[in-house]
Amino acid sequence: MSMRSLIATALVVSLADLAAAEGPGLGAPLAADEIPFYATYVMPDGRGLPAGSGTAAEGAGIYAAKCALCHGATGVEGPVMPPVGPNDVWAKPAGRYWPYATTIFDYVRRAMPLDEPKSLSDAEAYALTAFILSRNGVIGEGDAMSAQTLPDVVMPNRENFVDVWATQGVTPW
Amino acid sequence: MTNSSVLPPQPDFAAGGGLLSRRMLLRGAAAGSAAGFANLAMPERARAEAEIPEWVRVAGARARGYGMPAEQEADVQRAIIEPFGELAQAFSFSGTPHHRLRGTITPSGLHFEVHHGGRPDLDPARHRLMIHGMVDRPIRLDLDALERYPMVSAVHFLECSGNSFFNAVMPEPMQAGCDMLHGLLSNSEWTGVPVRILLEEAGIRPEGRWVLAVGNDAPSLARSIPVEKLMDDAFIALYQNGERIRPEQGYPMRLLLPGFEGNMNVKWITSLWVTDAPAHTKDESGEYTEILADGSSVKFTFAMGVKSLVTHPSATMTMSGPGFYEISGIAWSGAGPIRKVEISADGGASWAEAELSGPVHPRALTRFRLPWQWEGAPALLMSRAEDATGAVQPTRSTWKAKYDPSNFLHYNAIQPWQVTPEGMVQNVYA
Numbered sequence: 001m002s003m004r005s006l007i008a009t010a011l012v013v014s015l016a017d018l019a020a021a022e023g024p025g026l027g028a029p030l031a032a033d034e035i036p037f038y039a040t041y042v043m044p045d046g047r048g049l050p051a052g053s054g055t056a057a058e059g060a061g062i063y064a065a066k067c068a069l070c071h072g073a074t075g076v077e078g079p080v081m082p083p084v085g086p087n088d089v090w091a092k093p094a095g096r097y098w099p100y101a102t103t104i105f106d107y108v109r110r111a112m113p114l115d116e117p118k119s120l121s122d123a124e125a126y127a128l129t130a131f132i133l134s135r136n137g138v139i140g141e142g143d144a145m146s147a148q149t150l151p152d153v154v155m156p157n158r159e160n161f162v163d164v165w166a167t168q169g170v171t172p173w
Numbered sequence: 174m175t176n177s178s179v180l181p182p183q184p185d186f187a188a189g190g191g192l193l194s195r196r197m198l199l200r201g202a203a204a205g206s207a208a209g210f211a212n213l214a215m216p217e218r219a220r221a222e223a224e225i226p227e228w229v230r231v232a233g234a235r236a237r238g239y240g241m242p243a244e245q246e247a248d249v250q251r252a253i254i255e256p257f258g259e260l261a262q263a264f265s266f267s268g269t270p271h272h273r274l275r276g277t278i279t280p281s282g283l284h285f286e287v288h289h290g291g292r293p294d295l296d297p298a299r300h301r302l303m304i305h306g307m308v309d310r311p312i313r314l315d316l317d318a319l320e321r322y323p324m325v326s327a328v329h330f331l332e333c334s335g336n337s338f339f340n341a342v343m344p345e346p347m348q349a350g351c352d353m354l355h356g357l358l359s360n361s362e363w364t365g366v367p368v369r370i371l372l373e374e375a376g377i378r379p380e381g382r383w384v385l386a387v388g389n390d391a392p393s394l395a396r397s398i399p400v401e402k403l404m405d406d407a408f409i410a411l412y413q414n415g416e417r418i419r420p421e422q423g424y425p426m427r428l429l430l431p432g433f434e435g436n437m438n439v440k441w442i443t444s445l446w447v448t449d450a451p452a453h454t455k456d457e458s459g460e461y462t463e464i465l466a467d468g469s470s471v472k473f474t475f476a477m478g479v480k481s482l483v484t485h486p487s488a489t490m491t492m493s494g495p496g497f498y499e500i501s502g503i504a505w506s507g508a509g510p511i512r513k514v515e516i517s518a519d520g521g522a523s524w525a526e527a528e529l530s531g532p533v534h535p536r537a538l539t540r541f542r543l544p545w546q547w548e549g550a551p552a553l554l555m556s557r558a559e560d561a562t563g564a565v566q567p568t569r570s571t572w573k574a575k576y577d578p579s580n581f582l583h584y585n586a587i588q589p590w591q592v593t594p595e596g597m598v599q600n601v602y603a
Contacts, residue, residue, distance in 0.1 A: 027312025041452035111392035
């Protein structure tokens with residue numbers, strides 16, 4: 001190797017070291033107990049689901065008290081994006097259009113009801129998930145939703161999506 | 174619009190309907206300055222006749238700490254859209270009044286808003302950005318720490334993928350201004366810390382392919398972002414048009430993903446959670462997926478397509494008589510810089526290339542202009558943009574044919590404006 005290419009190689013190596021530490025490295029260590037639940041998401045395979053369970057029957061009462069005002073008495077009326085379909089208001093009702101049932105649990109627990117998010121217990125979120133799925137005919141009326149059962153729910157629209165990022169990346173569809 | 178009765182000699186037409194050559198712009202400017210010179214002679218009895226307004230007879234106001242637009246411009250406001258009114262106030266939007274703006278940068282106070290759970294009353298001193306999941310060293314950073322990182326500055330548009338939804342789904346064109354019709358689009362200079370530096374500091378592992386970005390707001394809005402994008406040109410923006418980001422735009426920090434649909438540019442960002450797969454959050458499962466004509470759907474449609482809009486003249490405006498006008502508008506693409514904008518004044522029968530006002534930044538609004546001699550006849554104005562990848566805007570019917578009738582996302586069709594003989598400018602589908 002010539003002197004020049006040696007120097008060039010050394011330069012590349014030191015630049016690479018520099019690139020590895022481009023910032024001042026001021027991040028403080030983050031402990032697991034500092035991370036609120038909503039900084040993660042329940043994954044489609046069920047990772048992240050908490051203990052507890054709930055049924056549609058339990059969910060019905062909670063829904064009537066805390067959700068019906070916006071989403072409709074039986075979940076199809078709206079006016080806000082009814083979670084039960086088919087309906088005349090919203091072409092993408094959560095309980096039948098979404099590809100994974102885990103999303104309903106996570107979203108309701110972090111974001112609903114609109115004016116009091118994060119007020120529901122895990123059991124209430126399971127019960128509301130069961131209620132929405134059962135009203136859509138995706139699960140039976142008596143099926144309890146829990147960390148064991150929720151990931152196994154097969155959503156009817158799951159195979160009906162094309163993943164545009166996987167097929168063409170940043171090129172707009 | 175600028176209307177001048179003094180026309181440059183021998184109009185040089187570039188296309189039908191009175192579209193003039195771009196060269197006319199320069200020629201007109203040259204003629205104007207020459208005229209200015211000639212007029213320099215002092216009018217003899219000016220003092221006696223000309224009005225001397227009161228404000229030149231008193232001392233003006235003193236300096237102030239933060240400047241505001243002129244009082245007389247107080248009606249230049251965002252258009253507020255609340256789909257469910259009082260019932261769900263936190264779900265509210267506001268649109269940039271593009272028909273009142275003439276440059277490319279959106280004033281920060283007029284940047285559009287789409288709030289899924291309202292604007293949080295956030296304490297920046299207690300705000301943290303956490304980086305965790307599939308990393309070797311989970312870390313947290315506060316605002317003071319991030320301030321000390323190397324930063325980048327770049328001009329980028331943000332567009333809600335639901336922008337222009339009225340045109341996408343209304344059976345008849347709604348008569349409203351660009352604020353209502355196309356206002357969920359804005360353009361700012363953003364400054365912040367590249368996400369790549371932060372992910373590398375945390376020691377992102379090879380199995381980390383996606384990152385869940387979460388906001389510090391009521392719904393804890395969450396989106397899964399591919400690692401490739403974050404390692405490429407994404408940054409945690411701390412500044413908007415030079416000053417700290419406005420509360421509506423994510424104060425004190427937001428994610429900026431140049432060219433990607435607005436919803437993914439998570440405001441008030443508090444967490445980057447590295448995962449091996451997309452979480453399929455609510456927004457990427459339903460609200461921000463598109464149903465196609467055949468009933469199937471597309472998901473993870475991230476980049477915004479090429480689009481443009483004539484802002485002057487545009488719907489709700491009235492022409493102030495026949496004569497010379499400058500047609501002006503904005504063009505943008507999530508795929509790269511704008512290469513070309515063409516304008517038609519005869520409903521697409523003929524087209525002329527507009528002047529692009531440089532510098533043309535990638536994934537940013539680009540202003541275009543073309544002189545126009547409007548003779549007072551009906552005209553159908555359109556702009557058609559092409560980006561550096563060669564992608565061109567579709568017509569509305571071509572766009573509609575791709576999707577289920579309910580779809581209102583990623584609408585990027587050509588916008589026609591009808592100019593009536595009376596000078597009314599109207600929204601049409603043409």
